[in-house]
Amino acid sequence: MSETLRGVGGDEREREPAGFETGGSRPPAMSDVAKLAGVSHQTVSRVLNDHPNVKEATRERVRAAIAELGYRRNEAARALVTRRTGAIGVITEDSPLFGPTMTLIAVENAARSQGTYVSVATVTRWEVSSVQATLEHFLDQGVDGVVVIASHDEAVRAVRDYSRRLPVVMVGPTRVNGDIHTVAVNQYAGAGLAVGHLLDLGHTDILHVSGPPKWLDARARERGWLDAMLQAGAVPRDPVPGDWTASTGFAIGRRLLGERDVRPLPTAIFTANDQLALGLLHAFADAGVSVPREVSVVGFDDVEGSEHFFPPLTTVTPDWAALGARCLERMTAAIDHLPAEGVLVGARITVRASSGPPRR
Incomplete structure (x- = not known):
C-alpha cells in the first residue's frame, strides 16, 4: 500500500498512500487506520474489540491497514476511559x-x-x-x-x-x-472417585498415603478417602503421612514391605499424588511385588508421563x-x-x- 521513492543522493524514503499523512514522526492513531481503510473511527473500534456486527471484508480491510501502519492500541488511554x-x-x-x-x-x-x-x-x-x-x-x-x-x-x-x-x-x-x-x-470428590473405583473392583483394604498436612489439597483428599471408606462400611487403616515426592513414596513402600511379616500389604493404595505412587511402584518392582496382581496403586493429578509409569498409573485427572x-x-x-x-x-x-x- 506504500512505495519507495529514491531522492537526491540516493537516499530513500517511504511515500504514504495518496491522501494520507501520518503527521511527521508521531505514532499512527486510530483515525489514521480509519482513513487508510476508508471506514469510520467507530468501525475501527469495533474491529479492535471483536464486535460481531462488522462485515468480514471490512474487518480484513481494517486489519490490513493496522498491519500497514503498525498501529498499536494506546492501552494507557484506554485504561483511563474504561478504568481497566x-x-x-x-x-x-x-x-x-x-x-x-x-x-x-x-x-x-x-x-x-x-x-x-x-x-x-x-x-x-x-x-x-x-x-x-x-x-x-x-x-x-x-x-x-x-x-x-x-x-x-x-x-x-x-x-x-x-x-x-x-x-x-x-x-x-x-x-x-x-x-x-x-x-x-473438587479434591474431596476426586478422592472419592479413586476409592470408588477400587471398591468397585472388590477392594476393602485401601491404604491412603497422604500429602503434607498444611496443604489444602492433601487434607481434602484424605477426607475424601476416609468418608468413601466409611460410607462403604470398610474399616480403614490409619493413613500413612507423606509429602509430594517420589522418594518419600519409595521409602514408604520399602517400609510397608519390611512390615509384611507383622501386617500384610493392603490390597490397594491410594496416594495423594502421582509422585508418591511412582515411588511406591519403584519399591514394589525392586521387591518383585506385582502391581496390580498383589497390590493396586491409584494416584492423583495425572502428571505428564503417568501413562508410561510401570505399570501405567490409574489416577484422578482434574479438569485444568x-x-x-x-x-x-x-x-x-x-x-x-x-x-x-x-x-x-x-x-x-x-x-x-x-x-x-x-x-x-
Whole structure:
C-alpha cells in the first residue's frame, strides 16, 4: 500500500498512500487506520474489540491497514476511559510441583483466550510481609485484580485481608471468609472417585498415603478417602503421612514391605499424588511385588508421563481447562464488585493398568 521513492543522493524514503499523512514522526492513531481503510473511527473500534456486527471484508480491510501502519492500541488511554488495564497479576509459589504449575498454565491460557494479560510473581515463602509486598507491586502496576494460587494455609492467611484494596481470586481454597472469590478442583470428590473405583473392583483394604498436612489439597483428599471408606462400611487403616515426592513414596513402600511379616500389604493404595505412587511402584518392582496382581496403586493429578509409569498409573485427572476458565469468570465478577462465591471444578478417574481386582 506504500512505495519507495529514491531522492537526491540516493537516499530513500517511504511515500504514504495518496491522501494520507501520518503527521511527521508521531505514532499512527486510530483515525489514521480509519482513513487508510476508508471506514469510520467507530468501525475501527469495533474491529479492535471483536464486535460481531462488522462485515468480514471490512474487518480484513481494517486489519490490513493496522498491519500497514503498525498501529498499536494506546492501552494507557484506554485504561483511563474504561478504568481497566486488561491485565491481572498472578501470585504463585516458587515450586516445581505439578498442581501449582498446571494451575498457573490453566489461568494463563484462559486469560490469553479472552485478551487479558498476565503478570506473574513467585514467592519463596507465604509470609505476610513478602506476599503483601508483591500485592503492592501489582497495585503499582495498575492491574485489574490478582489471582493467588494458594496451596496451603499460610497463603490464605497472607492474602485474606487484602481484597479490600484489590479484587482477589484465590485458587485452592473452597471458601474463604470475606470478599474473596475462590475456585478449586473438587479434591474431596476426586478422592472419592479413586476409592470408588477400587471398591468397585472388590477392594476393602485401601491404604491412603497422604500429602503434607498444611496443604489444602492433601487434607481434602484424605477426607475424601476416609468418608468413601466409611460410607462403604470398610474399616480403614490409619493413613500413612507423606509429602509430594517420589522418594518419600519409595521409602514408604520399602517400609510397608519390611512390615509384611507383622501386617500384610493392603490390597490397594491410594496416594495423594502421582509422585508418591511412582515411588511406591519403584519399591514394589525392586521387591518383585506385582502391581496390580498383589497390590493396586491409584494416584492423583495425572502428571505428564503417568501413562508410561510401570505399570501405567490409574489416577484422578482434574479438569485444568475448566479451572482456568472459572478463575477468569470469578476475576471478572470480583472486578465488577459482585458478591464473592466459591466455585468447584470436577475431575475424572483415568483407569490404567496399575489397578485391578484384589489378590486372593
